[in-house]
Amino acid sequence: MKGAPGGALEGLVVGSYCHDVLLRGGRVVGETLGGAAAFVSNVLDAASPREAEPANFVVVSKVGADFAYASAPAPARHPPLLCAAAPTTSFHAQFSDAAASAHAPDRELRRVRACDPIYPADLPDRRFAYGLAVGVAGEVLPETLERMIRLCRAVLVDAQALIRAFDGDGAVRHVALEETPYARLLPRVAFLKASSEEAPYVGVETARRRCCVIVTEGRDGCRLYWDGGESRVAAFPAVQVDPTGAGDSFLAGFAAGLLWGLSATDAALLGNFFGAAAVSHVGVPTFHPKMLQVVRSILEEKAMKCSTPYINGITFTFERSNMHDELHTSLQEAAMFMSEKQDIDPAKSNGDIC
Ligand SMILES: Nc1ncnc2c1ncn2[C@@H]1O[C@H](COP(=O)(O)OP(=O)(O)OP(=O)(O)O)[C@@H](O)[C@H]1O
Ligand SMILES: O[C@H]1[C@H](O)[C@@H](O)[C@H](O)[C@@H](O)[C@H]1O
Secondary structure (H helix, E strand, C coil): CCCECCECCCEEEECCCEEEEEEECCEEEEEEEECHHHHHHHHHHHHCCHHHCCCCEEEECEEECCCCCCCCHHHHHCCCEEECCCCCCEEEEEECCCCCCCCCCCEEEEEEECCCCECHHHCCCCCEEEEEECCCCCCECHHHHHHHHHHEEEEEEECHHHHEEECCCCEEEECCHHHCCCHHHHHHCCEEEEECCCHHHHCHHHHCCCCEEEEECHHHCEEEEECCEEEEECCCCCCCCCCCCHHHHHHHHHHHHHHCCCCHHHHHHHHHHHHHHHHCCCCCCCCCHHHHHHHHHHHHHHHHHCCCCCCCCCCCCCCCCCCHHHHHHHHHHHHCCHHHCCCCCCCCCCCCCC
């Protein structure tokens, strides 16, 4: 992995930790740490290149005094800002008994509590190699995203941070990106990730002329759309026990792939890999050390062959490289360790949420 001129590949992750309550048939089947910041930190901690270690990124996240997971690995390593008066953001995810299809919504989300937004002044006043805007509850304000864009050489955005709206009872719905104040910022964003459910609200054909759009398609992997081309990237087999955090883990795996010097289409393999790892666990996964060791040695070998530079906000290679298929095959070996460790509280969960 080539180093950035004049310094480390420091990242900036903006979006809050939250409390997730998983329900099925009105019954609580799990209570976990959630929020994109938790899933993203977990993958960046696990998969970033050595030059970016130890955990060379800052998380700007807000929680209330009721935050229940301060000692969990991600918040302990990347502590949130404490809001004295506001509660921690909390979501109820209602799973249906019907098996979710690859593209249908697998759960109904309701925001039951919301912490304060993240303001531009909450961000550190220094430059970063890359930024991830990963709000879940409208906490990344347009002016905050704009400041991220000024501070970071390349910004990757999860569409869920931009297009979520909340009904009176907290039910999550989506609004058209074009009608939000975020739309004008798209030409200054490097990558915009949306799930297949969110993609119609993003307007892929318009958005791809402004930045590279990645649409994740659950167990079918993902597609990348840029101005002048597109690609499809195959998924990894996984036994899905809880889909929560798949998209967050995808985006962090993708960012880690770029940090390793992979092209966008190759980096999406690493995104798919960590998306599959996320669905194999309930809540934020603890990855099997052997899996991470295998992934790291694969990436170290592949990075030697990469001619594409690190995230620099100016040059990205989008197309698949000639080692794409080989990388997929090698990562499949590591994927065998995916469901080796399951963080399930037997008192609260039946071990299989969906
Ligand atoms: N059942 C699955 N098997 C294998 N890989 C999966 C599966 N579900 C998700 N993934 C991986 O995770 C990525 C993101 O999943 P998905 O498209 O469901 O995102 P999402 O809807 O944003 O997820 P969430 O909102 O649950 O975090 C997919 O592109 C895929 O690579
Ligand atoms: O923990 C989850 C996760 O971060 C999901 O990506 C998000 O959609 C949910 O709102 C959140 O509760």
